[in-house]
Amino acid sequence: MRASFDDTPAQVAAMLTAWEALGGSLEDLTLDSFAALEQRSDLTVLRVPEFVPADSQLGCSVAGGYRWEPPTLVVTESMSRRRQQFTLLHELGHHIQKTNIDLGTKVVEHREPEAFEDACCDAFAAQLLLPDVLVNSLISDRGPTVTTALELFESSNASRAAICVRLANRLQSPGAVVVVDEGGTVTFAAGRGGLYPPARGSNQTENPLVRAALDAEGERRTFARDDAQIWYRDGHTSERLYGQAAWAGDLLFLVMVEYSAPWLAMSPPRDGTAQYTTDRWDQCEHCSKSFVIGFICRKCGQPRCPSGHCGCTSKTQKTCLECFLQKHSNQFAPDSTTCLECAS
Numbered sequence: 483m484r485a486s487f488d489d490t491p492a493q494v495a496a497m498l499t500a501w502e503a504l505g506g507s508l509e510d511l512t513l514d515s516f517a518a519l520e521q522r523s524d525l526t527v528l529r530v531p532e533f534v535p536a537d538s539q540l541g542c543s544v545a546g547g548y549r550w551e552p553p554t555l556v557v558t559e560s561m562s563r564r565r566q567q568f569t570l571l572h573e574l575g576h577h578i579q580k581t582n583i584d585l586g587t588k589v590v591e592h593r594e595p596e597a598f599e600d601a602c603c604d605a606f607a608a609q610l611l612l613p614d615v616l617v618n619s620l621i622s623d624r625g626p627t628v629t630t631a632l633e634l635f636e637s638s639n640a641s642r643a644a645i646c647v648r649l650a651n652r653l654q655s656p657g658a659v660v661v662v663d664e665g666g667t668v669t670f671a672a673g674r675g676g677l678y679p680p681a682r683g684s685n686q687t688e689n690p691l692v693r694a695a696l697d698a699e700g701e702r703r704t705f706a707r708d709d710a711q712i713w714y715r716d717g718h719t720s721e722r723l724y725g726q727a728a729w730a731g732d733l734l735f736l737v738m739v740e741y742s743a744p745w746l747a748m749s750p751p752r753d754g755t756a757q758y759t760t761d762r763w764d765q766c767e768h769c770s771k772s773f774v775i776g777f778i779c780r781k782c783g784q785p786r787c788p789s790g791h792c793g794c795t796s797k798t799q800k801t802c803l804e805c806f807l808q809k810h811s812n813q814f815a816p817d818s819t820t821c822l823e824c825a826s
Contacts, residue, residue, distance in 0.1 A: 575603030657739035
């Protein structure tokens, strides 16, 4: 879940100034951050196949890390080139804030230091990949639409994550800009104005806006609904939102706002429309975890646990030859006809 802070823009502006004071070129970072940073002697760029080394992890939502000694920016190569650029600049943001006394002090003294630092790294990377002159040329006075997201994706080398951050900061009302995959799972999200965006990895297939885009056949186009709702992992939703969705390659952009949607003549807020399901619990037959029911699979009609398991992913049931009860196959040792409870 991406937090947003009113003091992020000032911190990012100071980060850009600090980088130039170190002899860095903002233009070079925009054109090719890898080429600009790999030639420096005061830090190292480390590309890894998949996993970030344990001594480099910061709990970042991006697939990378920052190593303090020696200063190293770690990026996983399994991502797209666009996403690698965003991650590299995000980790550079950590480096700048951790090696500059004034910037580091602002982080330490912040009410939410880790979240604030990470949010500033996102905004720093997005600012470099999507300069103001480009964003301003494509955005209307009323704020961004999903068309803005598509135009930025087509006219720049910026990742979808960078576009999310930049457009979320330009929303005129509480809202979120989100990217989901073809299974309806969030890959990145950024929010503004007190509306919490969905967590990365959360399933949004119960959001009517997402459902409309996933169910549509034929040519992929722009979708709009006035009943979009973000589903959170604790089993409740946002208020009803005005939303637009459009495909950018194999991933779906969502722009959702509480009111004043730029693509509508009138869009008042709808308070009191949130759904709460905190009193409904179930236990996953696959991973045995108890969870609040937030999603019901449209195919099998069974609750989906936070790990994505439902009736569709359950393995075949087996009958124990000792107690003659039908149990899930994970309650048996491999190739055993006796359940673990009877065998113990």
